Amino acid sequence: MADFLHKMSLQNFFLFLVSFITLMIIIIQIIFPHGPKKKKLNLPPSPRKLPIIGNLHQISSHPHRSLHAISQKHGPIMLLHLGSVPTLVASSSEAAQEILKTQDLSFCSRPKFTIPGIITYGCRDITMSPYGEYWRQLKSIAVLHLLSNSRVKSFEKVREKEISRTIDILEKSCGSLVDLSALLLSLSNNIICTVVMGRTYDGSKLVNLLNEFLDLLIVFSVGSLVPWLGWMDRVTGVVGRAEKHAKEFDEFLEGLIEDHVNKKRSGGHQSSDDQEECLIGILLDLQKDNTVNFKIQRDSIKALILDIFAGGTDTIATTVEMAISELIRHPLTMKKLQQEVTEVAKGRPMIIDADLEKISFLTAVVKETxxxxxxxxxxxPRVSTQDVKLMGYDIPKGTQVFVNAWAIGRDPALWEDPNEFRPERFLNNSITYKGQQFNWLPFxxxxxxxPGIQFAVVATELVLANIVYRYDLALPDGFKDEDLDMNETCGIVVRRAFPLMVIPSARF
Ligand code: HEM
Structure with missing residues (x-):
């Protein structure tokens, strides 16, 4: 053979090579008519997609509603493409249980998004952090030191003081129209601020920063949908907007921490209310004392505080706002709740933490809301960290995952008259706030x-109980209770589209 090759001219050798390669290609094509054998995946059903945008054109400004509508046709597990990102949507209790419990380990990371990454210190907060040792350490700090039951209990006075301030505002507004949505947001914000930094924050800076933060989480970013077009986010200015916001929020958080350090140094931090250390103080102490087996960096402290502000403020306010909206639409249910809280209060001016365990209908109202x-x-959103078999389907590694808790909460196979507001359904069932069941998944x-369930539940129940205990709330003249508009905003936290405007009148 070597002799044969040696005797060939260069031209002949080239001809020989081309013919040899062509022959090999023909042979491969005959043996493998569809190319080298790829494992055929059994992917979940998918609606038809368009080039580049995938199924984006089928998603409205209320994605949970559009995804529910699509799932009615394609089933409780379906695969969509948001741009070029494969996205699994689970819309049944069984699918949720598989993802959140049975195969949780394969689905407990977060997808990488350009903009959320920029505004969360490069995903160094708990919410956006990928699954791994860093996330585990941060979450355990939150669970054990910041949001534990005893810590939540220790902030009882903060809740009482802020709720009583709101009660006073309503007292002064009796007979006139009040923007209850704004009042509830401010109350929720004051509770979170006092818990985080030991005092309320006057001025609109924090509220504006939080609004921009929540807007940026859902801002349209080409790079998150079609990664190879990521450069366009710089051109459209969205990256610049996120970087500017991240810088401003960082300066704000730095200011809070410095403020805390200076006050502590000058011995002026102990005000009458904060016998309990605020969360910034707790985090700085953990950092200084090295008590957790993990070196806490300054950025991690700021990212954790960001998590508490962003995770707590709007969620608590919107839950109370929606509960009151539903109660106004259902006057008999409102009466029943008012009767219960009035009996428990026994003439005292306020419902307190200790009363909550005696008010089962209140809990039912919050759960139903x-x-x-x-x-x-x-x-x-979550992401699969390995190839997974899910209810018979193949889910490739890197698939983004949404669990439609809204659709599951309204599934007629799980809930009788699912669209009716009927808190009684929670009186005799075993559903607890902590996610042990998969037909009710708000957390x-x-x-x-x-990790903020206990914090959120106590604050929500207490605010709601006190408002309905002290006031009757009427809609402005000309509005019928049952016609109250329940449209929602679009956003990472869904709120009422229109503020809840009510006329309070004192019950006693
Ligand atoms: C009614 C109030 C609240 C609701 C409905 C709510 C709901 C949720 C939901 C659905 C998740 C994502 C869970 C998942 O991916 O499976 C979450 C995560 C989170 N929440 Fe809340 N939340 C509330 C209040 C709070 C509060 C008060 C805080 C803190 C003070 C908080 C902090 C967090 C954090 C840090 C995460 C990220 C957890 C992780 O990725 O490991 N939340 N919350």
């Missing part, structure tokens, strides 16, 4: 479950 109006209807479940 969260069933119909989960503030995060699609939870927070998610599994490793990524919301």
């Amino acid at each position: 969260l069933r119909l109006h989960p503030p995060a209807p699609l939870l927070t 998610g479940a599994g490793r990524r479950e919301c």
Whole structure:
């Protein structure tokens, strides 16, 4: 053979090579008519997609509603393409259980998004952080040191003080029209601020920063949908907007931490209310004392505070707002709740933490509100970290996953008259706030479950109980209770589209 090659001219050798390669290609094509054998995947059903945008044109400004409508046709597990990103949507309790419990480990990471990455210190907060040691350490700090039951209990005085301030505002507004949505947002914001930094924050800076933060989480970003077109986000200015916001929020958080350090140094931090250390203080102490087996960096402290502000403020406000809206639309249910809280209060001016366990109908009202109006209807997106077999389907590694908690909460196979507001259904069932069941998932479940459940539940129940205990709330003249507009905004936290305007009158 070597002799044969040696005797060939260069031209002949080239001809020989081309013929040899062509022959090999023909042979391969005969043996493997469809190319080298690829494993045939059994993917979930998919609606027809368009080039480049995939199924984006089928998603409205209320994605949970559009995805529910599509799932009615394609089933409880379906595969969509948001741009070029494969996206699994689970819309049944069984599918949710598989994803959030049975195969939680394969689905508990978060997808990488350009803009959320920029505004969360490169995903160094709990919510956006990919699954791994860093996330585990941060979450355990939140669960054990910031949001534990005893910590939540320790902030009882903060809640009482802020609720009583709101009661006073309503007292002064009796007989006139009040923007209850704005009042509830400010109350929720004051509770979170006092817990985080030991005082309320006057001025609109924080509210504006939080609004921009929530807007940026859902801003249209080409790079998150078609990664190879990511450069366009710079051209459209969205990256610049996110960087500017990240810088401003960082300066704000730095200011809060410095303020805390200076006050502590000068011994002026202990005001009458904060016998309990605020969360910034707790985090700085953990950092200084090295008590957790993990070196806490300054950015991690700021990212954690960001999580508490962003995770807590709007969610609590919107839950109370939706509960009151439903109660106004259902006057008999409102009466029943008012009767219960009045009996428990025994003439005292306020409902307090200790009363909550005696008010079972209140809990039922909050659970029913969260069933119909989960503030995060699609939870927070997850991503599969390996190839997974899910209910007979193949789910490739890197698939983005949405669990439609809103659709599951309204599934007629799980709930009788699912669109009716009927809190009684929660009086005799075993559903607890912590995600042990998969037909009611407002806080998610599994490793990524919301760590703020206890914090949120106590604040929500207490605010709601006190408002309905002290006031009757009427709609302005000409509006019928049952016609109250229940349209929603689009956003990462779904709120009322129109502010809840009411006329309070004192009950005693
Ligand atoms: C009614 C109030 C609230 C609702 C409905 C709610 C709901 C949720 C949901 C659905 C998730 C995603 C769960 C998942 O991916 O499976 C989540 C995560 C989270 N929530 Fe909440 N939340 C509320 C209040 C709070 C509060 C008060 C805080 C903090 C003070 C908080 C902090 C967080 C954090 C840090 C995460 C990220 C957890 C992780 O990725 O591991 N939330 N929440």
